[in-house]
Amino acid sequence: DTGVSQDPRHKITKRGQNVTFRCDPISEHNRLYWYRQTLGQGPEFLTYFQNEAQLEKSRLLSDRFSAERPKGSFSTLEIQRTEQGDSAMYLCASSLPPRLSGGAGTGELFFGEGSRLTVL
Amino acid sequence: AQSVAQPEDQVNVAEGNPLTVKCTYSVSGNPYLFWYVQYPNRGLQFLLKYITGDNLVKGSYGFEAEFNKSQTSFHLKKPSALVSDSALYFCAVRPSYNTDKLIFGTGTRLQVFP
Numbered sequence: 001d002t003g004v005s006q007d008p009r010h011k012i013t014k015r016g017q018n019v020t021f022r023c024d025p026i027s028e029h030n031r032l033y034w035y036r037q038t039l040g041q042g043p044e045f046l047t048y049f050q051n052e053a054q055l056e057k058s059r060l061l062s063d064r065f066s067a068e069r070p071k072g073s074f075s076t077l078e079i080q081r082t083e084q085g086d087s088a089m090y091l092c093a094s095s096l097p098p099r100l101s102g103g104a105g106t107g108e109l110f111f112g113e114g115s116r117l118t119v120l
Numbered sequence: 121a122q123s124v125a126q127p128e129d130q131v132n133v134a135e136g137n138p139l140t141v142k143c144t145y146s147v148s149g150n151p152y153l154f155w156y157v158q159y160p161n162r163g164l165q166f167l168l169k170y171i172t173g174d175n176l177v178k179g180s181y182g183f184e185a186e187f188n189k190s191q192t193s194f195h196l197k198k199p200s201a202l203v204s205d206s207a208l209y210f211c212a213v214r215p216s217y218n219t220d221k222l223i224f225g226t227g228t229r230l231q232v233f234p
Contacts, residue, residue: 003163004163031220033220033221040226040227041226041227042124042210042212042224042225042226042227043164043210043222043224044224045221045222045223048220048221055220056219056220056221058221091163091164093164108154108166108169109156109164109166109222110163110166111156111163111164111165112163113161113162113163114163
């Protein structure tokens with residue numbers, strides 16, 4: 001399978017613990033995105049990278065959240081001192097830059113199946 | 121505020137009938153609009169997008185969407201629904217040229233009955 005892969009698929013943790021999620025994008029995609037989705041809601045933007053550079057970060061993102069993409073390939077999303085409100089599905093997506101995806105505007109995003117976090 | 125609204129939590133339609141899933145948006149400037157679909161236990165999949173040009177956009181699986189600037193709408197349509205179209209559909213908008221993030225609606229569950 002050459003799609004976006006995320007690991008782990010499900011993580012259960014106790015409040016106050018740290019968790020880390022990994023995302024492996026489609027190999028030729030240089031843009032990588034993190035979204036969060038809670039039940040009954042649409043995905044909410046967290047951050048995105050172009051290669052190893054983090055270009056944008058949501059103002060709603062707590063300082064407990066940090067994302068990296070050190071070599072411009074896979075990315076990690078770490079949540080420190082987890083809270084019950086962090087329970088959600090964390091989605092990763094990747095895309096080609098717009099100039100390689102048909103020209104105008106944003107290219108289509110390819111999503112992974114997500115990493116579900118449950119904080120007890 | 122920049123936002124997307126999907127006014128229907130669920131849409132029910134009989135197989136073979138036309139379907140419409142509604143979406144309205146609120147952004148300043150020219151919007152870039154998208155539809156994604158989420159099947160059970162699967163990741164979100166891109167269906168179609170509107171960037172510029174023809175107001176009627178055709179996408180995957182026979183779906184199309186009509187951009188209406190005056191009504192700030194981007195409704196998803198299909199002439200003849202299939203049971204396999206049953207899924208969760210999300211409308212999304214790129215709020216400005218200077219960002220690559222998408223703002224998603226809350227989703228509409230489409231149920232197609234045989």
